[in-house]
Amino acid sequence: MKGIKLKEKCPIDGKIAFLEGKDNTYFFCAYHYFAYHNLKDGYHLWNEKLEKKLSWEEYLDTILKLKDKSDNLVGEWVKDVISFLLKKQ
Amino acid sequence: MNVQESKIRTPFVLCIAEKPSAAKRIANALAEKGVEQITIGKESIYKIVRKNENLIITAASGHIFSVVQDGYGSEFPTYDFKWAPLYKKSRGSNEIKKDPYSQRILNIFKILKELIPKAEKIIIMTDYDQEGEVIGGIILKELGGEKIFRTAKRMKFSTLTKDELKLAYDKLLPTIDFNLFEAGVTRHYLDWLYGINLSRALMLTYKRETSKFKSLSTGRVQGPTLRFVYDREIKIKSHVPIPFWQIKIRIFIDNNPIELKIEKNFEAEKEAKRKAEEFLKGEIYIEKIEAKDVRISPPVPPNLSNLQGEIYRLYKIPPEQTLAIAEKLYLGALISYPRTDAQQYPKDLNHIEIINKLAQQKNYISLKKFVLPIKKNRPVSGKKTDPAHPAIYPTGEKPDKKLNSKEFKIYDYIVRRYFATLAEDSIETRKKIVFSINKQEMVSITITKPKKRGWKQVLNIKEAKNKFSESLEKLREGMNIEKFEVKTEQKYTTPPPRYNPSSLLKEMEKNEIGTKATRAEIINTLKKRGYLQGKESFEITELGLTVMEILKQNSPIITLPDLTRQVEQSLAKIERAEIDSNTVILQGIVYLHKVLLDLHNERKNIGQALDASVDPKNQNKQNYGTCPICKTGKLEIRIARNTGKRFLGCTNYFNTEIKCNASFPLPQKGKIEKTNKKCPADGYTMVKVITNKRIWYWCINPECPERKKWGKNSDFAKINNEGD
Ligand SMILES: [Zn+2]
Numbered sequence: 001m002k003g004i005k006l007k008e009k010c011p012i013d014g015k016i017a018f019l020e021g022k023d024n025t026y027f028f029c030a031y032h033y034f035a036y037h038n039l040k041d042g043y044h045l046w047n048e049k050l051e052k053k054l055s056w057e058e059y060l061d062t063i064l065k066l067k068d069k070s071d072n073l074v075g076e077w078v079k080d081v082i083s084f085l086l087k088k089q
Numbered sequence: 090m091n092v093q094e095s096k097i098r099t100p101f102v103l104c105i106a107e108k109p110s111a112a113k114r115i116a117n118a119l120a121e122k123g124v125e126q127i128t129i130g131k132e133s134i135y136k137i138v139r140k141n142e143n144l145i146i147t148a149a150s151g152h153i154f155s156v157v158q159d160g161y162g163s164e165f166p167t168y169d170f171k172w173a174p175l176y177k178k179s180r181g182s183n184e185i186k187k188d189p190y191s192q193r194i195l196n197i198f199k200i201l202k203e204l205i206p207k208a209e210k211i212i213i214m215t216d217y218d219q220e221g222e223v224i225g226g227i228i229l230k231e232l233g234g235e236k237i238f239r240t241a242k243r244m245k246f247s248t249l250t251k252d253e254l255k256l257a258y259d260k261l262l263p264t265i266d267f268n269l270f271e272a273g274v275t276r277h278y279l280d281w282l283y284g285i286n287l288s289r290a291l292m293l294t295y296k297r298e299t300s301k302f303k304s305l306s307t308g309r310v311q312g313p314t315l316r317f318v319y320d321r322e323i324k325i326k327s328h329v330p331i332p333f334w335q336i337k338i339r340i341f342i343d344n345n346p347i348e349l350k351i352e353k354n355f356e357a358e359k360e361a362k363r364k365a366e367e368f369l370k371g372e373i374y375i376e377k378i379e380a381k382d383v384r385i386s387p388p389v390p391p392n393l394s395n396l397q398g399e400i401y402r403l404y405k406i407p408p409e410q411t412l413a414i415a416e417k418l419y420l421g422a423l424i425s426y427p428r429t430d431a432q433q434y435p436k437d438l439n440h441i442e443i444i445n446k447l448a449q450q451k452n453y454i455s456l457k458k459f460v461l462p463i464k465k466n467r468p469v470s471g472k473k474t475d476p477a478h479p480a481i482y483p484t485g486e487k488p489d490k491k492l493n494s495k496e497f498k499i500y501d502y503i504v505r506r507y508f509a510t511l512a513e514d515s516i517e518t519r520k521k522i523v524f525s526i527n528k529q530e531m532v533s534i535t536i537t538k539p540k541k542r543g544w545k546q547v548l549n550i551k552e553a554k555n556k557f558s559e560s561l562e563k564l565r566e567g568m569n570i571e572k573f574e575v576k577t578e579q580k581y582t583t584p585p586p587r588y589n590p591s592s593l594l595k596e597m598e599k600n601e602i603g604t605k606a607t608r609a610e611i612i613n614t615l616k617k618r619g620y621l622q623g624k625e626s627f628e629i630t631e632l633g634l635t636v637m638e639i640l641k642q643n644s645p646i647i648t649l650p651d652l653t654r655q656v657e658q659s660l661a662k663i664e665r666a667e668i669d670s671n672t673v674i675l676q677g678i679v680y681l682h683k684v685l686l687d688l689h690n691e692r693k694n695i696g697q698a699l700d701a702s703v704d705p706k707n708q709n710k711q712n713y714g715t716c717p718i719c720k721t722g723k724l725e726i727r728i729a730r731n732t733g734k735r736f737l738g739c740t741n742y743f744n745t746e747i748k749c750n751a752s753f754p755l756p757q758k759g760k761i762e763k764t765n766k767k768c769p770a771d772g773y774t775m776v777k778v779i780t781n782k783r784i785w786y787w788c789i790n791p792e793c794p795e796r797k798k799w800g801k802n803s804d805f806a807k808i809n810n811e812g813d
C-alpha cells in the first residue's frame with residue numbers, strides 16, 4: 001500500500017491520502033483507498049454475475065444492507081467508504 | 090535468618106533447581122533420612138544427606154538475571170549489553186526495586202552468592218532445555234565465575250517423580266550443555282538487541298517529530314506475529330462480498346426431507362437457474378451404495394502446542410494459561426515437563442506402572458480395560474521430536490491437593506489422552522449413497538455408524554448423529570427418487586476468519602516463529618502493548634495497524650517470518666556446535682543496523698503516521714484546563730506549523746465564531762503532564778514537566794511574576810512538589 005503521498009487528507013478519517021491511479025476521484029488514505037478499489041472491482045463482478053444489472057448507487061446500497069445478514073460479511077473500511085459516497089450524492 | 094546463621098557447614102554439595110517447588114520435590118526424593126528445611130527471609134533451602142554427602146538444595150525463581158544495556162542513557166543505537174540481576178532499578182545503578190517480587194529475587198541472589206563459592210561441588214537441576222541451561226549457566230557465571238561455570242555438574246530429568254529424580258542423580262552429566270547454553274544466551278542477546286533498538290527507533294522518532302511521548306515497542310518475534318494479524322485484518326476490513334450460487338436439491342424419503350448439496354458453486358445467476366430447471370425436469374436415481382469399515386487410530390502423544398490447541402478447543406482456556414497450569418501440574422509431579430515439541434514417550438517408560446497407578450484414582454479405574462497390550466504399535470507415536478524432553482504424559486502420581494476446576498480439566502485431558510494413545514482403534518462403518526442427478530452430477534451422502542468406539546470412548550468423544558438414517562438405510566441401488574425439489578441459493582464470499590489464541594499460536598508454529606516456551610507470551614505482549622484487542626478473536630488496533638504499516642513500509646524484513654526462522658536455524662546450529670555465538674550475534678547486528686538506517690531515513694513520515702494513530706482526532710486529546718482568555722475553550726498541546734515548537738492552544742481556535750488565538754509557550758524538552766495545581770502567584774494552570782534529570786512545575790502564564798524566579802530555583806519547585 002505504498003503510493004504517491006498527497007497534501008490532501010482522507011475525508012473519512014483525516015489521515016494522509018494517497019494517489020494511486022489515474023482514475024481517482026477521491027483521495028482516501030491507504031486503507032480506505034484499498035476498500036474503495038475493492039468496491040469498484042466488486043461492482044464489475046456483481047454485474048457480470050447478476051441477471052438484473054445494478055446501478056452504482058443500487059450496488060452500494062445492496063452491499064451496505066448485506067451487513068445485516070452477518071456482521072462480518074462487509075469490511076469496516078468498505079462500509080466507511082460506502083457511507084461517505086452515498087452522503088456525497 | 091541469614092545464610093551465616095543457618096549453620097551450613099562445609100563440605101556440602103549445592104544443588105540449584107529452577108523454582109522453589111521443584112527444589113522441595115527434589116529434596117524429598119533424594120533424601121535418605123530426613124529433610125531439614127531452613128528458612129532464609131522468605132525462601133526455603135533444604136538440607137539432606139545422600140550417599141554420605143551433605144546436599145543443600147536451593148532454587149532460582151526462573152530467571153534472576155536479564156540482559157540490559159551496558160552503559161547509561163538512552164543511547165541509540167545501542168549494541169553493548171551485559172547481564173544484571175532483575176532486582177536492580179536500572180542499568181548501572183545499584184538502587185533496588187521495592188516491590189515484593191524484586192525483594193524476593195534479591196534474597197535468592199544473596200543466598201546463591203553466599204553458597205556458590207563455598208560449595209565443594211555444584212549441580213544444576215533446572216529444567217532441561219535452552220532456558221533452563223541459561224538460568225543455571227548465568228547464575229554460575231555471574232556468581233561463581235568461569236571455573237565454577239565450567240565444572241558444575243548437570244542433572245537431567247523430565248518428571249519430578251521420586252524414581253526418575255533418583256535415577257537422574259545417579260547419572261549426573263559432567264557439565265552443563267555448553268552449546269545449549271550458548272544458543273540460549275544468543276537468543277537473549279538477539280532479542281534484546283532487536284527489541285531495544287527497534288522500540289527506541291519508534292519512540293525517538295515519535296518524540297522528535299511530535300514532542301510527545303508514548304511507549305512503543307516491537308521486536309524480532311513480535312513483528313512477524315503482528316504481521317499475521319495485520320495481513321488478515323486488511324483482508325477482513327476491506328472485504329467486498331461477491332455473490333455466487335448453489336443448487337440445493339431436497340429429496341423426500343418417507344416424507345423426510347433430505348438435503349443433497351451439489352458441491353459445485355455457480356459463478357453466474359443465469360447459469361445456476363438454467364441448471365436448476367434442467368435438474369427439476371430430469372430424474373434422480375441411486376447410482377451405487379458402498380459400505381466399508383474404517384479404522385481410526387488414536388491421537389498421538391501430545392506436545393505443548395497439541396495440548397494448548399485441544400484445551401482451547403474444548404474449554405476456551407487461552408494457551409498461556411494452559412502452559413502456566415501445565416507447569417504447575419509438572420511441579421506437583423503429576424505430569425512430565427510440558428515445554429516440549431515431542432510427540433513420543435520415552436522408550437523405557439514403564440507404562441504398566443503408570444496405568445496401574447492411574448487406575449487407583451476413581452475417575453480412571455474404568456479406563457484400564459481399554460488399554461491394549463504394549464507392543465509395536467502401542468502406544469502410538471507422532472512425528473515430532475525434541476532433543477530434551479518426551480511428549481507430555483501423566484506420571485501416575487495422585488494430586489496431593491484438590492485441583493481447581495481448570496487444573497482438573499487439563500490434568501484429566503492429559504490422563505485421558507494418555508490412555509487413548511494406548512487404547513484400541515476406533516472403527517466405524519461408513520455407507521456412501523451416490524445419487525445421480527439427471528446423469529450429470531453425482532452427489533453422495535455418507536452415513537456413519539460406530540462399530541467399535543475404542544479410544545473415542547476414553548476421550549469421551551460424542552458420535553455425530555445422522556439425520557434420517559433409518560430412511561436412508563432403506564435405499565437400494567437403481568432406485569428412483571419420486572419426490573424432490575430443486576432451488577438455487579444466492580451466497581456471498583466471506584472474509585477469512587480472525588485469528589483466535591489457538592489459531593495464531595498454530596500459525597506461529599507453522600512458520601517456526603518463537604519457541605514452544607515463548608509463543609503464548611509474545612501474543613500476550615502484543616495485547617499489553619495495545620496492538621491487539623479481543624479475547625476469543627484478535628483484532629488489530631489503530632496503533633497496531635500504524636506500527637505495522639511503518640515497519641512494513643520501511644523495513645519489511647522484520648515483519649516477515651524469514652528473519653526469525655533464520656535466527657532459529659542459526660541457534661540450532663549453535664546447539665550442534667556448527668557455528669559460534671559471536672558470528673550469529675554479529676550477523677544480527679549488521680542486519681539490524683541496516684533496518685535502523687531505513688527507519689531513520691523515513692523518520693518524518695513515520696512520526697506523522699504514528700501521531701495520527703496514537704492521537705487520532707476523534708480521540709479525547711489531553712485537556713489542560715479551561716482557556717483563561719475566552720473562558721469557554723479548553724487548552725491542548727499543539728505544534729506550531731512554522732517553528733515546529735509546541736505550545737498550549739485553545740480549542741476555540743477552530744471555532745469560526747470565537748476563533749480564540751490564545752497561545753501559551755511550553756518548555757520544548759521533556760514530557761508534559763496535566764495537573765490540578767494552580768500557580769500560587771497568579772492562579773494560572775500549572776503543568777508538570779518531566780525530563781531525565783528532574784521534574785518541575787511550569788506556570789503557563791508567560792507574564793507570571795514568579796515564573797522567572799522559580800524557573801531555575803529548585804526550592805520553589807520543591808515547595809510545589811509537596812502535596813502532589
Ligand atoms: Zn481513511
Ligand SMILES: [Zn+2]
Pocket residue numbers: 716717718719720721722723739740741749750751
Ligand atoms: Zn480561548
Ligand SMILES: [Zn+2]
Pocket residue numbers: 768769770771772773788789790793794795796
Ligand atoms: Zn504563575
